[in-house]
Amino acid sequence: MRIGFGNDIHRLEPDKPLILGGVEIPSEFGAVGHSDADALFHAVTDAILGALALGDIGSHFPDTDKRWKDAESLIFLREAIRLMKEKNYETENVDSVISLEKPRLHTFIKKMRENLAKELEVGLDQVSIKAKTGEGLDAVGENRAIKAEACILLSKT
Ligand SMILES: [Zn+2]
Numbered sequence: 001m002r003i004g005f006g007n008d009i010h011r012l013e014p015d016k017p018l019i020l021g022g023v024e025i026p027s028e029f030g031a032v033g034h035s036d037a038d039a040l041f042h043a044v045t046d047a048i049l050g051a052l053a054l055g056d057i058g059s060h061f062p063d064t065d066k067r068w069k070d071a072e073s074l075i076f077l078r079e080a081i082r083l084m085k086e087k088n089y090e091t092e093n094v095d096s097v098i099s100l101e102k103p104r105l106h107t108f109i110k111k112m113r114e115n116l117a118k119e120l121e122v123g124l125d126q127v128s129i130k131a132k133t134g135e136g137l138d139a140v141g142e143n144r145a146i147k148a149e150a151c152i153l154l155s156k157t
Contacts, residue, residue, distance in 0.1 A: 001156075002089065004051025007149040008042040009139075018146070020098060020105070021112025021129065022074060027103050031146050034063035038073035039148035040098055040112065040129070045073070047094070047152040048080040052087055077119055089154040091120040095128040096150035101143040105131040 012018075016030025021040040031037035046057050054060075061068045061076050068075075084090070094116065098105060113127045120127070134141030 001092070002051040002154045004047040004049070004152045004154070005150070006043040006046025006048075006050055006057075006152075007147070008039045008046065009145055009147045010037045010039050012144055012146055019073070020108070020146075020148075022115040023108050023111045025103065025105065025108055029143060035061075035068055035071040035076070036073050039146050040096060040116075040150070041073035041077045043096060043148040043150040044094060044116065044152065045076045045080045047150040048077075048084050048154070051152055051154045052083060052089065054083060074119070081119060084154060085157075088157045090157045091122050091126065092153040092155050093122070093126040093128070094120065094150060094152045095130075096148060097130045097132055099132050099134055099140045099147040099149075101133050101136075101141055 010031035010033050012029040013032050014029055018025045018027040018030040019036050019038045042057055049056055057076055109129050112129050113124055117124050117127045139145035140147055
């Protein structure tokens, strides 16, 4: 068994898309980043790479590389999953937290879980996504940032 942890934060700005777990969320504010800034996919990608001790998302996909400008974060996640399979590991379960002041995410959680479960080739009951607000505190609470954290457990196939 191997455990991995990943986290990610992106700045929020008006008139930008907000994409989380591959789902576009209707929102006044969207995430700013070199790629499509999908904080949840980035955190899960980093958790997988971390579990394998293979560095982090930045070392595999540097934001100085034009190839990843506005890239769909699914590319990063799929590469981490490819490496996981190459090392003969599979996912036991993933748990995650998205911290965002608004909008409330509960209606989008199931679709995000389905997207992650499909990519990781696991059941829905192996993918947990929780949504929290920042209680008005710090960058998340002030609606200036979106944050995601993820833990993943892998086992040998
Ligand atoms: Zn990110």
